[in-house]
Amino acid sequence: MKNSTITILVTYVIAQTLPALLGSLVPSNAKTSVIIYSTIACFILGSLVMILLNKKFPIKNSLTIQPSVSKGQVLSWGFIGMFLAIFVQITANLIEQAVLKIPPGSANTQYIIEIINKYPLFLITGAIFAPILEEFVFRKVIFGFFYDLTGVVGAAVISSLLFAFIHxxxxxxxxxxxxxxxxxxxxxxxxxxxxxxxxxxMNTLVFISQMVLLK
Incomplete structure (x- = not known):
């Protein structure tokens, strides 16, 4: 379990940093393309590594040893979860504007949209493979680790703050x-x-809606 946890974290770090390293090794006129396509490759390979590790060497804690709901319920709650995530995103955005005076709009999302417009294949990275990497790291590993140490609330606070800071x-x-x-x-x-x-x-809906609005 410990080895698979470390491997998942290392895989995430490599997927995040290797493209920039590769980009620094090529001429400036090829740098952007190298970074984009190597990011796509790293995120795909990283996702596969995490999925395989999860199957072969599952992480053991008091959360993972409990039986999962049925596949149908997983799909249903996944769909419901999309709307919950969008709802809290809108609510938090309004609070940030009204109380914290933070302007609306995510620079991270806008940057990804700009990349997708130039490199359409990058859409699969943001919509499919980034969520896989992030959920394994921030929920499966980090939240799961602190779940037994701090309880569900403490684990949620720690993992969610780290999830926020990484963006x-x-x-x-x-x-x-x-x-x-x-x-x-x-x-x-x-x-x-x-x-x-x-x-x-959620990512797919956000990216596509943003792309449509910007046209």
Missing amino acids: MDGHILLYSAMGFVFCFLYVKTKNIATSIIAHML
């Missing part, structure tokens, strides 16, 4: 709120696939 665009409340939803889905169904599905559906 690095100032919307701490917004991303933390989404993180809480994904933690809830994981605890509710005892299956990481639920939060992955909700995360995928």
Whole structure:
């Protein structure tokens, strides 16, 4: 279990940092393309590594040893979770604007949209593979680890704050709120696939809607 946890974390770090390293090794006129396509490759391979590790060497804690709900319920809660995540995202955005005076809009999301417009294949990275990587790291590993140490609330706070900080665009409340939803889905169904599905559906909807609005 310990080895698979470390491997998942290392895989995430490599997927995040290797593309930039590769980009620094090529001429400037090829740098962007190398970073984009290597990111796609790293996220796909990283997702496969985490899925295989989860099957062969499952992480053991008091959350994962509990039986999962049925596949039908996983799909249902994944779909419901998409709407919950969007609802808390909108609510948190309004609070950030009214109370914290943070302007609306995510620089992280806008940056991804700009990349997708130039490199359409990158859509699969943000919509499919980034959610897989993030759910395994922030929910399966980090939330699962602290679940036994601090209880569900403490684990949700820690993992959701880390999830927010990693996006690095100032919307701490917004991303933390989404993180809480994904933690809830994981605890509710005892299956990481639920939060992955909700995360995928939410990202896909956000990216496509943003692309349509910007046209």
